[in-house]
Structures are given as C-alpha cells and as structure tokens.
Amino acid sequence: xxxxxxxxxxxxxxxxxxxxxxxxxxxxxxxxxxxxxxxxxxxxxxxxxxxxxxxxxxxxxxxxxxxxxxxxxxxxxxxxxxxxxxxxxxxxxxxxxxxxxxxxxxxxxxxxxxxxxxxxxxxxxxxxxxxxxxxxxxxxxxxxxxxxxxxxxxxxxxxxxxxxxxxxxxxxxxxxxxxxxxxxxxxxxxxxxxxxxxxxxx
Amino acid sequence: xxxxxxxxxxxxxxxxxxxxxxxxxxxxxxxxxxxxxxxxxxxxxxxxxxxxxxxxxxxxxxxxxxxxxxxxxxxxxxxxxxxxxxxxxxxxxxxxxxxxxxxxxxxxxxxxxxxxxxxxxxxxxxxxxxxxxxxxxxxxxxxxxxxxxxxxxxxxxxxxxxxxxxxxxxxxxxxxxxxxxxxxxxxxxxxxxxxxxxxxxxxxxxxxxxxxxxxxxxxxxxxxxxxxxxxxxxxxxxxxxxxxxxxxxxxxxxxxxxxx
Numbered sequence: 001x002x003x004x005x006x007x008x009x010x011x012x013x014x015x016x017x018x019x020x021x022x023x024x025x026x027x028x029x030x031x032x033x034x035x036x037x038x039x040x041x042x043x044x045x046x047x048x049x050x051x052x053x054x055x056x057x058x059x060x061x062x063x064x065x066x067x068x069x070x071x072x073x074x075x076x077x078x079x080x081x082x083x084x085x086x087x088x089x090x091x092x093x094x095x096x097x098x099x100x101x102x103x104x105x106x107x108x109x110x111x112x113x114x115x116x117x118x119x120x121x122x123x124x125x126x127x128x129x130x131x132x133x134x135x136x137x138x139x140x141x142x143x144x145x146x147x148x149x150x151x152x153x154x155x156x157x158x159x160x161x162x163x164x165x166x167x168x169x170x171x172x173x174x175x176x177x178x179x180x181x182x183x184x185x186x187x188x189x190x191x192x193x194x195x196x197x198x199x200x201x202x
Numbered sequence: 203x204x205x206x207x208x209x210x211x212x213x214x215x216x217x218x219x220x221x222x223x224x225x226x227x228x229x230x231x232x233x234x235x236x237x238x239x240x241x242x243x244x245x246x247x248x249x250x251x252x253x254x255x256x257x258x259x260x261x262x263x264x265x266x267x268x269x270x271x272x273x274x275x276x277x278x279x280x281x282x283x284x285x286x287x288x289x290x291x292x293x294x295x296x297x298x299x300x301x302x303x304x305x306x307x308x309x310x311x312x313x314x315x316x317x318x319x320x321x322x323x324x325x326x327x328x329x330x331x332x333x334x335x336x337x338x339x340x341x342x343x344x345x346x347x348x349x350x351x352x353x354x355x356x357x358x359x360x361x362x363x364x365x366x367x368x369x370x371x372x373x374x375x376x377x378x379x380x381x382x383x384x385x386x387x388x389x390x391x392x393x394x395x396x397x398x399x400x401x402x403x404x405x406x407x408x409x410x411x412x413x414x415x416x417x418x419x420x421x422x423x424x425x426x427x428x429x430x431x432x433x434x435x436x437x438x439x440x441x442x443x444x445x446x447x448x449x450x451x452x453x454x455x456x457x458x459x460x461x462x
Binding site: 092096103107110111114115117118119120121122123124125126127128129130131132133134135136137138139140141142143 | 208223229232233241313318436445457
C-alpha cells in the first residue's frame with residue numbers, strides 16, 4: 001500500500017521521475033493544506049494550488065519549476081512540461097555579448113558627446129555608487145529576505161487574512177507535501193511570521 | 203523578527219557568505235547607475251541653464267531663469283536614465299538574494315535564467331516603482347548636495363575660514379549627512395512600492411494597486427513611511443559615503459569640488 005502510494009505520488013520533470021520533492025508557495029490561498037497528516041487516499045480528487053516544485057536531490061543545484069495557480073492533484077502521476085532548457089546556446093552568447101557591447105558603446109558615445117573632462121563625473125559617479133552600495137550589501141540581503149513580511153503585513157491589514165509564509169526551499173518553514181520517509185502526506189502549514197507592520201525592522 | 207535575529211538566522215542556516223549574495227549585480231548595477239546619475243546630471247547643468255535662460259527671455263517669465271529649476275530638471279532626467287540602467291541589475295539582485303536556489307552559480311546564471319524563463323522585459327518589470335524611487339531620490343540628493351556645499355563654502359569664505367583641506371573634508375561630509383536624510387525621506391514612498399512589487403508574487407498587480415492598498419490601510423499615507431527610521435540608518439551611511447567619495451574621486455580626477 002505504501003509502495004503503491006509512493007508510485008502514485010511520482011512526479012516527472014523533463015521525463016525524469018522524482019519521488020521526493022517539495023512544494024512551496026509564496027502566495028495564494030494554500031488553506032487546503034491546513035489538514036495535518038491527512039491521508040491522501042481519503043480524498044484523491046482534492047486539488048491544491050502550488051507555485052513551485054523543488055527537487056532537493058539534483059546534482060549541484062536545486063531544480064526549480066514554477067507554474068503559478070495551476071491546480072495539482074495530490075495523488076496520481078504528475079507530469080510537467082519543461083518550461084525551458086537551461087543551457088547556453090550560441091544565440092544566447094551572441095545576445096549577451098551584443099548587450100555588453102551596446103552598453104559600453106552607449107556610455108562611450110554619451111561621454112564623448114558630453115565634452116572634454118566629462119568622463120570625470122561618469123567615472124567618479126560610477127565608482128562611488130558601486131562602492132557605497134557594495135559595502136552595506138549584508139544589510140540589503142537581510143532586508144530583502146525579510147521584505148515579504150512587510151508585504152504580507154499589508155495584505156493582512158487590507159484583506160484581513162494571514163498569508164502563508166514566504167518560504168525558502170530548505171529551511172524549517174518549507175511545506176513538505178510528500179516525501180519518502182513519511183510515505184504519505186505530511187502537511188505543515190505555518191503562519192510563520194508575526195505579520196505586523198509595526199514590528200518590521202528591515 | 204528583529205534585524206539582528208534575522209541576520210543571525212541567515213548566518214546560522216547558510217553561512218556568512220550568504221550575506222554577500224547579489225554582490226555582483228550590486229557592483230555592476232550601481233557602477234552604471236552612478237555613472238549615469240552623476241554624469242548626466244553634471245553634464246546637463248550648463249545646457250539646462252542656457253535653455254531656461256532662453257525660455258525665460260522668450261516668454262518673459264523671469265522665474266524660469268532659476269538655477270534650482272535647472273538643477274531639478276537635470277536631476278529628473280538623470281534619475282530616469284539611471285532607473286533604466288539599474289532596473290535589470292536590481293531585478294537580478296533581488297531575485298538572487300530572495301531566492302538563493304534560483305541561481306546558485308551567481309549572476310550570469312541568474313541573468314540567463316531570468317531571460318530564458320521570463321523574457322528580456324522581465325528585467326525591467328520593476329521600472330515604474332524604480333522611477334518613483336529614483337527620481338525623487340536623485341533630485342533631492344544631487345540638488346541638495348550641490349546647494350548645501352555651495353552655501354557652506356560661501357559661508358566659510360565670508361567668515362574668513364577660507365577653503366583648505368579641512369573645509370574640503372568637513373563641508374562635503376556635513377552636507378552629505380544632511381542630504382542623506384532628505385534623500386531618504388523623499389524616496390521612501392517609492393522605496394516602499396519597490397519593495398512591495400519586488401516581494402510580491404502570484405497574481406499580477408500594478409504599482410498603483412499597491413499604492414491604493416497602502417492608502418486604504420488603517421495607516422493611510424503614513425503607510426508609505428513604515429520602516430523609515432531603520433532605512434534612515436542604512437541610507438544615511440550609504441548616501442553620505444557615496445557623496446563624500448564622489449567629491450573626493452572627482453577632485454582626484456582633476457575636477458573641482460562640488461559647490462565650488
């Protein structure tokens with residue numbers, strides 16, 4: 001029964017089967033997940049809204065697929081069409097080189113037509129902005145990571161409901177929808193953060 | 203979660219290196235943005251003044267012959283141009299920081315993935331809030347710094363202090379500190395919208411929808427200024443450092459000190 005269920009929960013991406021994966025959402029009403037430890041066999045027709053699927057077993061990076069607001073049945077075999085192929089083609093390289101050359105050329109033209117000595121303003125401006133923004137990068141990182149709190153707090157104020165947390169793939173807050181160890185659904189819904197704009201300190 | 207707790211959590215979970223996520227796009231983005239912002243502003247100043255003088259003579263409106271108006275126009279143009287240059291790198295930086303799994307190999311991989319998955323235009327998705335933030339920020343920052351230094355040098359010369367190495371250090375530093383506060387306040391609503399648009403995923407919502415949400419919330423217009431105190435520290439350091447460095451580098455390259 002357990003094996004059967006695991007087979008039923010198999011997910012195929014790029015034709016490759018995944019038996020262990022995570023489903024996470026950054027938004028949307030995932031309230032259906034509120035039933036902890038619910039046996040999926042009890043209601044196979046139930047559908048979930050999902051946003052991304054993360055494969056923790058891939059080689060060097062985590063496979064990441066996004067298909068917002070697509071209903072996903074929690075049992076059965078799910079196949080996703082690959083959204084893109086991640087390899088650099090000659091066309092990509094040409095486009096990137098063209099973009100770099102265009103950017104440099106634009107600045108060169110701008111500086112040239114700005115008159116003699118104008119290069120000082122461009123050089124000094126570029127260097128000072130790069131240095132001054134690079135130094136407080138750690139502050140920015142923490143701010144961006146905590147940013148969704150602010151967004152959610154406004155939603156709470158506006159709509160009167162608390163969103164599911166902003167989730168990072170492998171931290172404690174991820175909603176593990178299915179995995180091999182539990183051989184079934186273990187659903188954790190965390191209303192993670194004190195969604196209150198007053199205590200936002202980002 | 204407080205800022206310090208959040209920092210500790212990131213270091214514990216992902217290592218101290220995670221705090222430097224997005225450094226590549228930050229340096230590249232702001233190198234271009236700074237060059238555009240300061241370069242265009244300074245280069246346009248004489249042209250804008252001449253144009254306004256001609257306009258004033260042609261229309262018999264003497265108030266047009268005003269340095270402040272000219273500098274504000276230069277700031278608007280420079281801020282808009284800088285927004286277009288910065289937007290792609292900022293979109294990439296926010297994505298790298300907020301979703302570390304998106305591109306573990308860094309900015310090249312991240313840029314490629316964003317373009318391939320979401321299209322080239324996705325890099326400029328945040329352009330509208332970016333302009334809302336950058337234009338008031340650039341205008342306030344450049345014009346205030348220009349005027350405050352100019353005023354301070356005039357006072358120093360009139361007071362018999364003269365212009366020496368000491369005043370050339372103290373005046374830009376003090377002017378930059380005051381400017382940073384003004385720039386922070388003027389760009390706060392834009393920054394708030396930019397944060398919300400960047401953080402939001404799911405249904406497509408315009409910048410105006412977010413602005414309406416804030417205005418309709420119980421905070422009203424004060425909602426735009428949530429987190430201002432905290433941002434003030436961050437921006438205070440960044441802008442002060444930036445303007446002092448700008449003045450120093452400009453002089454190092456053989457230019458004249460700002461306000462002289």
